Amino acid sequence: MAQLELDAVRKVFTDDDGSDIVAVDDVTVDIEDGEFLVLVGPSGCGKSTTLRMVAGLETASGGDIRLGGRSIVGQKPQDRDIAMVFQSYALYPHMTSRENMSFGLEESTDMTDEEIDERVQNAAELLDIPELLDRKPAELSGGQQQRVALGRAIVRDPEVFLMDEPLSNLDAKLRSQMRTELQRIQEDLDTTTVYVTHDQTEAMTMGDRIAVLDGGELQQAGTPLECYHRPANRFVAGFIGEPSMNFFDATVRGDRLVADRFEYGLREAAVNDVAGAEGVTLGIRPEDVEVTPGTEPADDNEFATVVDVVEPMGNENAVYLGFGADPTDPFVATVGGMRRVEAGQRVIARFPPDAIHLFDATTGEALHSRSLEDADPAEPRI
Amino acid sequence: MREFLSTARSRLRRAAGRDAGSDGDAERADGDGDSALATDGGTAEAGADVAPAGGTDGLLDRLDDRFGEDFTESAPFWLPPFLLVGLFVYGAIAWNFVISLTEYKGFVGPDYSDLDLDMYVRAVGDSAVIDATVNTFVLVVAFTIVALVIGMLLAILVDQKIRFENTFRTIYLLPMSLSFVVTAQFWLWMYNFNNGVVNIALGAFGIGPVDWIGNPQIVLWAVVFALVWQFSGYTMVVYLAGLRAIPTEHYEAAKVDGASTAKMYWRVIVPQLKGSTISAAIVLMVFALKAFDFLYSLVSGYRPPNGADILATKMVREAYSTNNWAYASAIAIVLFLMALSIIGPYLYYEYDKGNL
């Protein structure tokens, strides 16, 4: 069936002055049949280029792309049996929705008009747009155009759907609605899907697995929760999760971490994990920081801090805390929305030892991840 | 949705395969046609591109590898027009150059065995050619500058959020839609010594009458004036597009900074019209070089009024009135080089901006 394999795929662009720019560097990832993989990363990380290489719109400079075990690298886009949904929808302005959706079938198959019509009708019903079929794109709202664009991909019934930030032109409310709907449709059709986005919320909620790219290199491929709880390196840890994980540079002294502003006592498991490393980065997610009123830290996992700024978000508050009485260079903790915390207040911040992450200060590689056994069983907040 | 998968997919593959096959065929057919054309015109650039002739799919692939992936697939679109232009424009210029090296005149065909630069030597020594060159230069420069200035003023006027903007614009551009032959008739009548509007209007101020067409000192300027009348509307349209592309914030910022309207245009707006000026100037110069039609129609003949002979008229006269073909070709090459000295830098400028 349609397993999609990217094997050490590379893309090198040659600049005007003859210098090479590596856009995608040895990306290897396997996408199982029916799987929904999200490629995520900051802009310029090579995710769109990767997708376009799968589509055949860019030629890979190296590596192999296999679809169902067969290499598709040399094939023209139209021969690859893939369908793509574009960020701008790329609907044909002079055609009605029906014609837009039929176009691919007319061009790439010799189905009869009746068969094509039936497929278009089915897809339109699946997307809940039968009444829009005879309108042209200019007469449709953004969300409706989005559905037609999806329909155009669906009627092709391809081996693989490729989606290039398809929701980024929608307003926030419609976006979350379409997010759910896309997932439902993908589950219904059970078609292998590669989805590109820069929005980590989309990545976390939609993907069976996510592949995090940065600087053209694959940082981590795994389920959303894996990437969240067991980030492979500092980049992934910082990129996934909102607000971002807090990082503190520190050195290891026996079973203690010595940072500029504080010292932190490590548990045995962590001590073993950082053995041999000298400089490490301590990471802790804002929701794991426990904030209690008070001024006297009870042990070496607690610190006296002062509240710098509070950003209320309704369900929770993001609290910016500075060490000691010094509000510069604060870190973030999230606390329940009903709790009263005010700027200038003195509080105790606790970094629970089972919630910390440790990364190698030079390579950024993860040395120690939080333990999951004693973690809060509730779904992680994103 | 899934049950029609397998059949559709196999059909799809078949269709794709067939398509690719027929593509290849078509290209080979095209290639054959091209090679025939190329031997015909003998142009160098055609020869390089006809490699698909009699080629195999492997050759097509290799061509694509060398030139880029859509090269052969897109060739049926751009190659025929390119070859047609290559043959008629560049082939003809090359041929023209060769003819200019012969002694071809009269009704016996050119003799290509004896090539020399005699015709150029003769042209350099021919005072009529020198005069025509000077006249061409004056016409091109004066016409271009005046048309640019008038066009810019028109554009600024029309850009003042006026009412009936479309009507005014249409009227100013109207002469541009007319043939040189037609406008020549109008201006011949305008410049008429006894009954022309120009002399009657000037007569009201006690000036004239002036013999606009007959006086060799004046006739070139009269022609420039008529051409400006015909083409300043064009300049206006180009500048108007340029003005509309400037964000309104620039006008507002200049106003807030306390600039007067004149100062604002001179210091903020006009400098931003550099691109429009360059493209308009190029097109105007080319129009001026083509002013042959106008001068021919003024007199209904090959010999323009004294003092208004330009290279374009001189060349056609030498060729079709006195049958000095080789000499005419040499003059044509001089004219071509003048045009090239204008468009060469322009094309480089466009290339530099990444527009080519």
Added chain:
Amino acid sequence: MSDATVDDADATGRTERLGDRLRAELEALDAARVGVYAALFALTAFYLTPIESGLVSAFKTNPAGISSTLPFAPPPLRFFTLEKWRTAITALGRGMVNSALYAVPATIVSALLGSFAAYGLTQADWRARYKAPVLAMLVAGIFIPYQAVLVPLSQFWGAIPLRQLLTPLWVLGVPSAYTGIVELTITHVAYGIPICMVLFRSYYRNLSEEMVEAARLDGATFRRVYRRIVFPVSTPMFAVVLIYQFTQIWNDLLFALILVSTESSPAAPVVLILAGLGESMEGQDFALRMAGAFVAALPTLIVYIMFGEEFADGVAT
């Protein structure tokens, strides 16, 4: 002034915002508006006078009417005549048909080929290094003075046995002078391609890249993408190019002069006949010339008045 209300409304708004200090300035502005409109109307007179003067003269008798009235005044009844128009239409009628015979096909073919070339050079993905010279040669083709190709052009058409090739036409009773029309058509197509290509190119470069990619992914070949997406989408640009090209070809004299050469030829285009109209031993018949000028300009004038916007777009690009 016709826009007094607009200005007043405008003025109120601004005064409210910026205070009384600006009131004096606004009055000055109104004076400036008056100046703007005065200049606009003066320029209108300047651009229309030659045309108006020609139009009224075309209705006058020659030489009496022409010499005894002001050139821009309408003809008094005793000098009024339609005879010049009748003569002009008789003289130019066949030329109009001849012009249309080459202007229409040459316009359509050059626009199509220009569109093909622009499509193959914008939407196709091949190396810029090789594409640039092809493009440069096509663009430069716009600016070549026709004189530089005239002699070879005469030689070329002289050497091609077009007359023999077209024998079936002459058998059908078409005068053999019409080879000139065929030559003109092909010549105008060749020299029209560059400008058409450039006009289409600016349009195709702004087409959505994703749309074309989507069509390729939908299984359409390069050719089908043109046929089904790019061609239908470029209808507005075709209007612009066809109108511009038609005006240019209809108006051109030089090629007609070289390839058909005499106005007495049955295939003589209208510009060629017009250039010699009203010349006689007794002097120039200006009334006839003016009437002829209007008759010859009629098709382009109609096109211009109907599609002025497209024409303006064409020249502005």
